[in-house]
Amino acid sequence: MTATVIDGKAFAADVRAKVAEHVTRLKEVHGITPGLAVVLVGEDPASQVYVRSKGKMTVEVGMNSYEHKLDADTSEEVLLALIAQLNADPAVHGILVQLPLPAHLDSDLVINSIDPAKDVDGFHISNVGLLGTGQKSMVPCTPLGCLMMLRAHHGSLSGLNAVVVGRSNIVGKPMAQLLLGDSCTVTIAHSRTKDLPAVVQQADIVVAAVGRAQMIPGEWIKPGATVIDVGINRIDKPEGGTRLVGDADYDSCAAVAGAITPVPGGVGPMTIACLLANTVTACSRANGLKEPE
Numbered sequence: 001m002t003a004t005v006i007d008g009k010a011f012a013a014d015v016r017a018k019v020a021e022h023v024t025r026l027k028e029v030h031g032i033t034p035g036l037a038v039v040l041v042g043e044d045p046a047s048q049v050y051v052r053s054k055g056k057m058t059v060e061v062g063m064n065s066y067e068h069k070l071d072a073d074t075s076e077e078v079l080l081a082l083i084a085q086l087n088a089d090p091a092v093h094g095i096l097v098q099l100p101l102p103a104h105l106d107s108d109l110v111i112n113s114i115d116p117a118k119d120v121d122g123f124h125i126s127n128v129g130l131l132g133t134g135q136k137s138m139v140p141c142t143p144l145g146c147l148m149m150l151r152a153h154h155g156s157l158s159g160l161n162a163v164v165v166g167r168s169n170i171v172g173k174p175m176a177q178l179l180l181g182d183s184c185t186v187t188i189a190h191s192r193t194k195d196l197p198a199v200v201q202q203a204d205i206v207v208a209a210v211g212r213a214q215m216i217p218g219e220w221i222k223p224g225a226t227v228i229d230v231g232i233n234r235i236d237k238p239e240g241g242t243r244l245v246g247d248a249d250y251d252s253c254a255a256v257a258g259a260i261t262p263v264p265g266g267v268g269p270m271t272i273a274c275l276l277a278n279t280v281t282a283c284s285r286a287n288g289l290k291e292p293e
């Protein structure tokens with residue numbers, strides 16, 4: 001069997017086009033321009049790349065982008081004061097603090113200081129609680145993107161066995177909540193899981209969010225299963241230079257799976273598209289207007 005390749009780039013372009021349409025309507029009918037503020041503390045190279053591309057795509061869909069770059073040694077007091085200012089700013093509908101933060105800053109405290117209604121990353125404890133209890137919330141972008149691709153590929157997910165490998169607050173746990181919300185039978189695996197291959201072999205849907213290059217081989221995959229690969233790992237190429245790979249070993253998994261997301265070009269582009277979608281949702285809610293579908 002050769003797996004269907006789930007084209008995250010194409011999905012993301014579609015999501016961004018719908019966001020752009022909604023932004024146009026908000027501007028033309030209601031005179032409102034959604035605004036996304038991104039806060040970057042320090043100079044982590046990967047974070048700088050993410051923030052740049054988030055800013056560029058925010059502008060491309062017609063929204064306002066506000067970038068706040070702070071020095072690596074910024075105090076918690078200064079960062080919290082900036083967040084308070086953004087919370088109070090009516091032109092800002094979404095606030096994202098790029099993680100990871102430098103070690104001297106308390107990430108939980110910082111994230112929980114964001115107004116939950118503007119928490120477009122969905123990491124505030126209120127949004128986590130709302131998601132966990134099946135209430136309307138801001139949903140973390142990466143798992144939301146994965147869910148959208150899964151729904152589009154499968155239609156209904158009801159009754160499917162889903163194994164999420166990884167239990168981070170950013171990906172694994174919210175992914176499991178979303179799959180449960182769509183009536184999957186969900187298993188969360190992690191570094192202490194016994195006999196991981198046997199656990200993964202039960203899955204109709206495998207979501208790999210581990211951060212270990214190519215650790216899931218095709219032998220672990222049930223024939224016909226769907227593999228959603230969240231991992232982004234940079235490895236050396238034999239001929240020199242580097243390339244990006246996922247947490248699944250793409251070639252061996254694609255030979256067995258029914259469908260698979262590539263790395264790059266799978267989950268990554270959907271994450272930013274969902275961030276833009278969440279910002280439009282936040283803006284619509286803040287103004288008492290109909291939310292995008």
Ligand code: NDP
Pocket residue numbers: 142165166167168169170171172189190191192193196209210211212230231232233267268269271
């Ligand atoms: P974390 O490091 O926070 O979590 C990794 C999880 O994997 C942990 O729960 C850990 O278990 C588990 N794990 C580690 N080793 C093993 C193992 N040998 N067997 C089973 N489980 C294991 O990572 P994130 O969730 O933040 O990110 C995961 C990956 O996704 C990374 O590659 C990251 O770059 C990528 N990512 C991609 C995004 C995108 O847009 N495409 C967005 C966010 C992340 P334990 O809890 O027991 O330690």
